[in-house]
């Protein structure tokens with residue numbers, strides 16, 4: 001089938017409309033940093049399960065998939081970690097170019113319950129980090145994410161956490177590249193990563 | 198005293214592909230009851246299930262109970278303004294002629310105060326209480342931590 005000029009123009013218009021829609025969605029999402037911050041580089045300095053301080057500089061040259069959550073979260077967090085685990089499996093030999101990181105927004109309890117056992121149950125490549133209150137706030141602010149402790153008499157230990165559930169992609173030079181909204185299928189994340197590796 | 202009873206219940210339902218069986222009470226069809234494995238019993242577990250109302254009158258799921266959790270509760274994950282939280286749900290509507298799913302990212306049973314580790318491949322009973330249809334006890338299949346739901350199409354009978 002040959003496309004007429006008119007048909008081509010229609011397709012171009014449809015493409016532009018999609019782009020415009022994509023931009024609108026990006027701008028409308030409050031968790032997305034303003035576009036003016038093109039060179040936005042999130043930073044963190046947080047201990048791993050062995051107490052070793054890890055920073056974004058440790059992973060220079062790799063893509064980072066960063067997720068904020070807490071291990072007493074049985075619904076949202078396992079869903080995203082499962083997707084990340086699937087992506088790591090499906091990347092095959094490219095998996096060593098990607099470092100998935102889980103940053104606890106409930107660090108004291110997660111250290112007590114065991115962060116490494118939790119993250120490695122999904123995938124051994126996932127690195128769990130749990131700092132103190134100040135380190136955790138600093139990391140969250142740097143990623144422009146929100147979390148809050150909510151008192152809840154019915155919850156274990158009397159509280160639960162609300163948090164931004166998106167997955168953040170950081171480039172090999174530390175630049176914030178994009179976020180994947182909660183519920184993005186593993187295959188979409190994989191395709192996006194493959195186009196960059 | 199409770200442990201032998203619990204063990205008996207667990208073994209009773211510890212059969213494969215239970216999540217693919219259908220249970221009915223009145224006009225309600227209960228399917229795909231599953232949970233994720235836990236590491237120990239210190240973190241809450243989860244319950245997912247699908248309910249189809251084949252009748253012409255609305256009903257609602259108003260409570261859950263199970264021997265594996267001291268404090269089971271209905272929750273709804275809500276993502277609003279880019280923030281996820283999970284408030285309690287007083288009830289889950291089961292409208293006439295519709296299927297509602299307790300599924301990842303939405304309604305779920307929050308199994309707090311676990312009395313045992315939920316192990317992949319095992320099962321446990323859960324009693325669902327409906328406003329009109331009453332109570333029904335169904336087996337829940339424990340899938341892996343990475344599961345996104347039971348794979349019933351490939352569960353050959």
Ligand SMILES: [Cu+2]
Pocket residue numbers: 074075272273283305306307
């Ligand atoms: Cu919940």
